[in-house]
Each structure stands twice: as structure tokens, then as C-alpha cells.
Amino acid sequence: MKTFLRITFLLLFANTAFSQARFHADKSSMTLKGTSSLHDWKSDVLVDQMNVELHVEDADSLILGHLRLNVPVKSIKSGKDIMDNKTYSALKYKDFPTISYEVEVFDYNNSEVIASDGKLKVAGEERSVPVRAVYNKENTSRLMTFKGSVSFKMSDFNIEPPTAMLGTLKTGDEITISYNITLEFNL
Numbered sequence: 001m002k003t004f005l006r007i008t009f010l011l012l013f014a015n016t017a018f019s020q021a022r023f024h025a026d027k028s029s030m031t032l033k034g035t036s037s038l039h040d041w042k043s044d045v046l047v048d049q050m051n052v053e054l055h056v057e058d059a060d061s062l063i064l065g066h067l068r069l070n071v072p073v074k075s076i077k078s079g080k081d082i083m084d085n086k087t088y089s090a091l092k093y094k095d096f097p098t099i100s101y102e103v104e105v106f107d108y109n110n111s112e113v114i115a116s117d118g119k120l121k122v123a124g125e126e127r128s129v130p131v132r133a134v135y136n137k138e139n140t141s142r143l144m145t146f147k148g149s150v151s152f153k154m155s156d157f158n159i160e161p162p163t164a165m166l167g168t169l170k171t172g173d174e175i176t177i178s179y180n181i182t183l184e185f186n187l
Contacts (some may be wrong), residue, residue, distance in 0.1 A: 021144065021183035023052035030179045032076060035172035041078065043087065049075040054183055067115070069101040086162040090154070092123040101129070111135055113146065125157040133179075142184050149178040 030045035049072050055065035073093035078084055091099070103118035113135045120129040133148035153173045154161050161171040 021054040021185045023050070024143070024182040024184060025050065027143075027145075027182035028180060030071070030177065030181075032175055032177055034175040037170045041083065041171070043076045043078040043083070045071055046075040046077060052181060052183065065105070067101070067103045067106070067118075071099040073097055073099060082164070086164060090123075090159050090162045092159075096122075096124045101131075103131075108135070120152070120157075122157045123159050125159075127152075127156055133181075144183045144185060145180065146183075147180045149176050151176040 025048040028047045028050075030047055030050070032043045032045070034041055051068075051070040053066070053068040055067075073088055073091045074097070076084070076087055076091075078087070100121045101118055102121075103115040105117065107114040107116065111134055113133050115131045115133075118129055118131050119126050129150060129152055131148065131150050133146040136145045136147070137143070138145075151174055154171075154175060155173050161173050163170050
């Protein structure tokens with residue numbers, strides 16, 4: 001009986017139609033923040049260079065599936081060329097020009113989605129990084145917004161925090177990524 005239920009579930013799930021949501025760069029933002037021995041720092045991601053894919057179940061837009069997010073390393077901008085170059089060097093952009101995040105399944109709880117099995121790949125190193133986001137679907141439109149932040153240590157990805165001025169200026173190990181991603185689904 002258990003085998004029958006599993007097969008039935010798999011067949012039903014396999015026949016579920018998913019749509020891909022369209023990313024709205026003009027309504028989205030992403031920022032990286034950290035500390036240093038001198039002052040806190042911030043870099044913005046030029047989101048128009050990002051690639052975001054999200055699959056939404058056609059019959060129920062609360063059923064979110066596969067998410068793939070690609071951020072070109074060179075899209076990270078602080079407004080200071082020296083800092084940007086230190087960032088690119090630390091992220092080994094010549095060998096790994098893209099930062100990616102991928103998750104297969106989301107858990108949904110009230111207005112929050114949880115990607116507990118998300119994989120973040122930075123500088124050639126991949127780690128599991130759970131992400132929580134406030135999820136908002138506007139009733140009058142087809143827009144979905146995901147807003148939140150996630151923190152982790154650069155050293156978790158074998159990245160040596162950048163230094164400057166002969167090592168007297170040191171970047172803290174922890175960074176926080178804040179994001180506000182808007183997608184449009186076509187149901």
C-alpha cells in the first residue's frame with residue numbers, strides 16, 4: 001500500500017505544471033554589508049545584471065519550486081574602485097565570475113518562505129546556507145516579493161577577508177546580504 005501511495009504521489013507531482021516567474025530588476029535590490037577595523041562597509045549589487053529563475057505551480061502560486069539565482073561578481077559595486085577590486089580579488093572572480101544560490105524546495109509558513117536546503121556557491125566553494133524570506137503576493141497583481149537577509153562568514157567559503165594599507169585595515173569575516181526580490185508569475 002505504501003508503494004502504491006508513493007507512486008501515486010510521484011505521478012501527481014510529475015504532472016503538476018510549473019511556470020517560470022519573470023524577474024523585475026527595476027523593483028528589486030540586493031546589498032552586501034560588513035565591518036572593518038576602520039568603519040562599516042556596504043556594496044550594492046547591480047541587480048539588472050542578475051539572473052533569477054523561480055518555478056511557481058500553475059494551480060497554486062504558494063507552491064514554489066526550484067529557485068536559481070546567479071550574481072556576476074563584477075555586479076558588486078561599493079562606489080570605490082579600490083574596494084571593488086579587493087572584493088573581486090577576494091572572490092576569485094577570474095576563476096569564478098558568478099556567485100550562485102540554488103534551492104529545490106521551499107517550506108511556506110504564513111508570510112514566510114524557508115529555503116532550508118539552499119546551496120550557495122562563492123569563489124568555487126559550495127555550502128548549505130538556509131535562507132528565510134518574507135513572502136508577499138499582491139492580490140491585485142501577479143507580483144511576488146521576497147525580502148530578507150542572510151549572514152555568513154567569508155572563511156566558510158575559504159575566502160580570506162580583504163585587507164588594505166599594508167594589513168592595517170582589516171575586513172571583518174562576517175557579511176550580511178540583504179535582498180528585496182520582485183518576480184512576476186504568469187498564471
